Amino acid sequence: MHIHRVSIALPFPFLRTLRKFFVGGNWKCNGTKESISKLVADLNSAKLEDDADVVVAPPFLHIDEVKSSLTERIEVSAQNSWIGKGGAFTGEISAEQLKDIGCKWVILGHSERRHVIGETDEFIGKKAAYALSQGVKVIACIGELLEEREAGKTFEVCFQQMKAFASKFSYSYAVPSWDDIVVAYEPVWAIGTGKVATPVQAQEVHVAVRDWLKKYVSAEVAAKTRIIYGGSVNGGNCADLAKQEDIDGFLVGGASLKGPEFATIVNSVTSKKVAS
Numbered sequence: 582m583h584i585h586r587v588s589i590a591l592p593f594p595f596l597r598t599l600r601k602f603f604v605g606g607n608w609k610c611n612g613t614k615e616s617i618s619k620l621v622a623d624l625n626s627a628k629l630e631d632d633a634d635v636v637v638a639p640p641f642l643h644i645d646e647v648k649s650s651l652t653e654r655i656e657v658s659a660q661n662s663w664i665g666k667g668g669a670f671t672g673e674i675s676a677e678q679l680k681d682i683g684c685k686w687v688i689l690g691h692s693e694r695r696h697v698i699g700e701t702d703e704f705i706g707k708k709a710a711y712a713l714s715q716g717v718k719v720i721a722c723i724g725e726l727l728e729e730r731e732a733g734k735t736f737e738v739c740f741q742q743m744k745a746f747a748s749k750f751s752y753s754y755a756v757p758s759w760d761d762i763v764v765a766y767e768p769v770w771a772i773g774t775g776k777v778a779t780p781v782q783a784q785e786v787h788v789a790v791r792d793w794l795k796k797y798v799s800a801e802v803a804a805k806t807r808i809i810y811g812g813s814v815n816g817g818n819c820a821d822l823a824k825q826e827d828i829d830g831f832l833v834g835g836a837s838l839k840g841p842e843f844a845t846i847v848n849s850v851t852s853k854k855v856a857s
């Protein structure tokens with residue numbers, strides 16, 4: 582799989598600094614009141630480098646408690662939200678409700694929602710556009726299945742998922758800017774499997790997605806939008822991944838449940854500085 586490298590990230594060194602490192606911890610459907618209060622205590626006492634944005638996404642029912650007990654250094658995200666205004670939608674949580682409790686982010690299009698729950702591109706795009714219209718920032722997840730990668734369809738799948746997000750942003754609602762969107766490339770075969778993408782594999786897709794943004798949105802958005810990697814990131818492999826020019830941070834699952842290891846991943850921003 583080869584893609585022509587359009588160098589938009591580094592024609593000038595200052596463009597690198599347009600993209601602040603971003604690390605999200607997706608706690609998924611894990612945790613008890615007790616384990617979460619321990620995790621919050623560990624995060625509160627962790628030493629985190631200043632030049633990284635840090636966000637954690639607890640399960641819905643723990644968000645309020647985490648928000649009130651977690652250091653303000655770390656922002657809080659939901660793992661999902663409804664496609665529109667709240668109302669008679671049993672079991673759903675609306676973007677307005679997230680905003681009301683001070684939850685600034687939502688993860689949308691995660692592979693578990695796509696492939697386990699069956700959410701479609703169209704449905705996810707609506708959710709993202711609505712969340713943005715309410716002032717909730719979006720971690721927009723994309724990524725291919727193993728069979729899609731093996732069939733040489735990685736870029737096609739990622740571009741299709743990007744298109745579903747971007748077309749909703751452009752046409753359904755007036756989205757003020759891409760500043761409120763972080764793209765998370767999470768190859769499905771790497772999620773929870775211990776089979777991390779190699780730095781080269783991840784970089785290749787990040788470049789392709791950035792080039793897609795350049796072509797279909799704008800060069801400015803392509804240069805500014807953070808594209809983070811997710812899938813079996815841990816304290817041992819984060820530094821090598823972070824060194825890649827187009828990897829602007831991580832979305833971490835399992836390893837985000839361990840405070841000290843998550844801090845190590847956040848602090849891999851220092852490898853980025855050395856590399857650039």
Ligand SMILES: O=C(CO)COP(=O)(O)O
Nearest residue numbers: 607772773812813834835
């Ligand atoms: O799905 C992920 C983050 O959203 C990645 O999960 P793991 O880090 O457990 O592979």
